[in-house]
Amino acid sequence: MGIQIPAELKPFVTFFHPVLMTLTLILALYALYLGIQFRRARSAEGETKKAMMSARYNLQHHKIGSLFLVLMVVGCVGGMAVTYINNNKLFPGPHLFAGLGLAALAALSASLSPFMQQGKEWARITHISINVSLVAIFAWQTITGFDIVLRLIDQMSKATA
Incomplete structure (x- = not known):
């Protein structure tokens, strides 16, 4: 018994992943x-450094990076789920493997945060x-994703014709 997406929701569910990942x-x-x-603020000197550090790029970068990690993992899992629901299988290929690798790279990158906070270059x-x-x-994978879209x-146009 497979999960069925209601016909009126199918286009929205099907294209949610590409839209989400483009935004990601x-x-x-x-x-x-x-x-x-x-990085520029850290290497600046004097008043320039003081002004740049007051912009708190580090906190903004950390918050946006955290949101990126969540969206990458949710997008990866969601894309596989919708593909499986629509086709009763996944399609092993460059797009799938790159997506899984990107989710792993994002998690690995985020895991370095405590070491960076300790000043480890x-x-x-x-x-x-x-x-x-x-x-x-990710940019290359977006191209493969547009091909899939x-x-x-x-x-969909052949099915409605």
Whole structure:
């Protein structure tokens, strides 16, 4: 016995994952911006440093990063759930594996936070490296996702024709 999504909700449920993940990518880019600003503030001097530190980029980066982690995990699980509900199977391939890897990278990156708070430079460098890789993979995965969305739209238009 499979779970059935009511026909009137199916388009919304089906496209919730792509919309959520597109917004999550935008959020990731904003978190990257905040992280760069905090890195600049840490290396600034004098009044410039004082002014930049008062913007509290570190707290904003931490909050946005936490929201990113939640959305990444929920989006990953939700995307797999909707795919399984709609098709009674998952489709092993680059998009699925990249999504699982991204969720793992996001968790790994977040786990470095206590070490960064202790001033460990290796943790900051690792955090930055993971997140730059994460954003690059996420951008590539978005392209593979748009291909899937186009196929879904084509299937839906043929079903209604």
